[in-house]
Amino acid sequence: MDWGLWIMIAVVLIMIIGMIVVSRRDGNRAPENEVFDERQKMIRGDGYKWGFVSMICYFMIYAIIISASGHTIGEPELMIFIGLEIGLVVCAVYCILRDALIGVNRSFKFVVFMDAFCLLAQLIGYLRERANGALLIENGKLTSTALPLSIAVSFMIILVALLVRRHYQKREEQNEA
Amino acid sequence: MKNLKLKAARASLDLSQEELAGKVGVSRQTISAIEKGDYNPTIKLCVAICRVLGRTLDDLFWEEPKEDR
Secondary structure: OOHHHHHHHHHHHHHHHHHHHHHHHOOOOOOOOOOOOHHHHHHHHHHHHHHHHHHHHHHHHHHHHHHHHOOOOEOHHHHHHHHHHHHHHHHHHHHHHOOOOOOOOOOHHHHHHHHHHHHHHHHHHHHHHHHOOOOOEEOOEEOOOHHHHHHHHHHHHHHHHHHHHHHHHHHHHHHHO | OOOHHHHHHHHHOOOOHHHHHHHHOOOHHHHHHHHHOOOOOOHHHHHHHHHHHOOOHHHHHOOOOOOOO
8 A cells, every 4th residue: 555645544643643632631621612702703803804805815916927927836726725825824823913813711732733733744745745756846837746835834824923922922921910 | 092990900809811811701812902902892791891800880991081171
């Protein structure tokens, strides 16, 4: 059987075990359903709006470039996925910077763990494809090999935003105390 | 405008932002935002905060209009 399938199975298993361990450990603190308070709901609404606007802007620019030059810097499915990622990252970072991504009583560590896990999984996927000889750029265009890399970058941005915001939150808490 | 009345009422009961937030079911950052004047809470949340702190809405959220000179 192909090694890739075994790696995928291992990644899924680690993910499931990690989720069970973390959710059991934080079971007393985390509610069954994630709950956002009224301020967070309002901010999340704004976050979705800015994510949507960013995505629309990206696709408009993409369409203009294609129609004007007839060329694109990457394969169509990759470019579409990057647009979706931009929307999601803008929404997530907007919510993180305003303390609205993580619900009331939800564990910060759990969110960071999941983010870091997804980041690593995508990086491993990318490195594996490169090791198998897949090209990042072919005929002057980015190939779909760049997809896991772009997803990893998205998770990296979210992770950095989470850690930076946490740093400021701790400072706020110290000032309050 | 900062809500110093809320901060004072909370401090008088020796409650941290985290503890008050837990009692009214919101995040600590929401209580912090209200105290800083960055967020105007709904009447529902105002009432919940008043109940926990044993104060009235007037005590915590009523601002006297400033007179123009």
